Amino acid sequence: MSGSKEKDKFDNKTVQWINDRLPIFSMMNNEYGKFQTPKNFNYFWNFGAIAMIMLMIMIITGVFMAMNYVPSTTEAFASIQHTTREVNYGWLLRYMHMNGASFFFIAVYIHLFRGLYYGSYKKPRELVWIFGVVLLLLMMATAFLGYTLPWSQMSGWGATVITSLFSAIPLVGGGIVTWLWGGFSVGQPTLNRFYAFHFLLPFIICAVVFIHVWALHVSGSNNPAGVEPKSDKDTVPFHPYYTAKDSFGTVVFMTIYFAVVFFAPLLLANPDHFKPFNHLQTPPEIVPEWYFLPFYAMLRSFTVGIKIFGHTLITAKQQGVAAMFGSILILFFVPWLDKSPVKSARYRPVFKWALRLLVLNMVMLTYAGGLPAIGKALVMGRIGAAYYYFFFLVLLPYLGKREKTLPLPESISADFTARHGHGCCATVKKALVPFTLGLGLALAPHAAHAADTPPLPNLHWPEQGIFGHYDKAALQRGFQVYKEVCSNCHSMKYVYYRNLEAIGYTKEQIKALAASYQITDGPDENGQMYQRPGKPTDHLKSPFPNPETARAALNGALPPDMSNLVNAREGGPNYVYAILTGYVPAPKDFHVMAGHMYNEYFPGHQIAMPQPLVAGQVQFQDGTPNTLDNEARSVAEFLDWASNPHMEQRKRLGIKVILFMLVFAGVLLATKRKVWSDVT
């Protein structure tokens, strides 16, 4: 990128040879070794590098996920199950990828906030900012496309809702939606093209990141003081000063990321993501991932069309869609909406609070977006949308002209000297509160689910906690309950007889168990299906050959497959236990429909499943008293194991990884301090 004709000299002859022909080492040296960077960055300046690392992690884990993924409406869900359960470290790939998306957004949202707070979008960095907004849009598209691929209830319905946004466009909207789907509903063509685009877009993101960084290296970085460098005293070379600081920040961030991946991988996942897509039934509550919730809340805030002379000019739907897309598109115009000559919010007393209020506003919108779209959620959504637009369209231009700003520091080095040594991380510490709060609130609505049922019992499970592990005796009892009771109606098609070795059965016991079932196989050489004894490699025998037979036999109800049941229900094993013990007589004024039973914990209380377990029903082989409590507990624990068979391996590896990361962070902090010790 350097236009100079002079050739750089390198000690290494190979490096010299390559560099004379392709000056890649000169470029690295100019852009990182010599590149002058303001010396007063705070830790907010880490998040560009962190976002870049997250992009790499997403691409790498994504490519390996793709090696195991089948983009077919009948196979996609099963292929994700297969990846998680059967592929070596497949669970790690999947949990890194799905949580990686969340952490990528955390990094990017903080990066974006940094840009707004310190005025990094202002002259001469408008293009850096604009390409940043392009990146945000590309990321959102990629995240949405990826969310559809597991072909779960959330995938299918998310795809339906988001593509239907385009139907708000007058005249051509309907045609566009059909075109996006490649059919008349979300189906095979949709899945295929979404997969292709989900694979393609990250590479386009890489290209735009290159442009984003290139533009940044032309104008140079902004800094917390918002004054441009005036002399060499104001800057340090990017390497080693900021490579050291960025490495430290990145490792700290990744430690938190790994803590979630290894110890709470489903923290941010919706249970409906573990149910296969049913194109005839929308789940009762459909919500996007937390990072889309504020925009989703704006979408739902508009419920009344605008009418002129009795004709609807703009429908409520069109307003909502426009408000949602507009909330991102408006960011493109920020460099021209804010004309203040002062960049950093530090010296803009009113703007500073207006922006902090915007952050709180986003937290409120996130919270509102996760609630059912009635009552207070709508009120919060409307207030949130109003302030959002008020901030960008009114406050930014007004404050840019009228705000009385504080005196700027003389230079970057003056600012550095004034602040050096006391509370370099104070800004970040202050900012952590709203971001953590936002994430917490985004999760809160899930816990408040189904308000008409009592809170779930909070039992102690041996597998809980960082060091928790399954109780094999309980798992075997649970399997006995499944085998003798549940398996009369419920299948477990992702669990194989051979998997039972993990809960303590021997190979011989498993062989004998499998052989006690007759499995339909074929066709044989005469084209006939035939019966054969089961093998350890068969999945647990399903009670019904297909869903239609099950419905016909069970009064139209379809018992869900139990392989994933614990992950697919809010509350996990506690929910399973609650349902099994929740059959109580219906209140006097409650009308229970024919073919249904009353259950306190079931949403709506009308459950088609007759009470499956009673005290004394199963004679436990290990002599455990067969109370209802013991029966329900052990089968709930067994189902937890079936949903999360790699939990113990995951936690063991997690402890090692976290310890490594903590030591690594310590070493990098010491390195960073050493590197910075000569900067005064």
Place this chain on the structure above:
Amino acid sequence: MDPAVKKGATRRDFLYLTAGAMGAVGAGCAAWPLIDSMNPAADTLAAGSTEVDISKVEVGSALTAVWRGSPLFIRHRTPAEIKSVRDMDWKSLRDPQPDEARTLKAEWIIIKGVCTHLGCIPLGQKPGDPRGEFNGWFCPCHGSQYDVSGRIRKGPAPLNMFVPPYKFVSDTVVHVGSGHDFPNPGF
């Protein structure tokens, strides 16, 4: 050099090296799950055995079954064929092995039907197929010729065809994938 400066430089070098080494070790460890995910998955490994009914294979004819996604050649050998592969100087062969070390029962040869040259499937299973000079199998890709023991006799292939582990469950059913382990030097 001033000792204080030197001490500072040593400490800096030590930190650089430690940080660099930890980064390299971390990246190396992170690569392993990715590499290992490309190995056969648990279900693939578990599905490694198959049972074949050989009751309908007449003397002098052959059956092709499937084992781990590859053809499995099962040939019911005639007394003359058995004699041709046993009464000979096997020590001079390219991949020297006696027929006895490649079979459990003299009349049955069971091998993975994949040429050891570059992985094509040799001809010789069907009645009309060319079987080469040694009346065994002939690979159409590059002309490797095998005898009725599946041993390489002529052509570019380096090794005899692979004998999978198997056992006879009964006189008419053979279980392939576990049982007797045959020596397969070179594999």
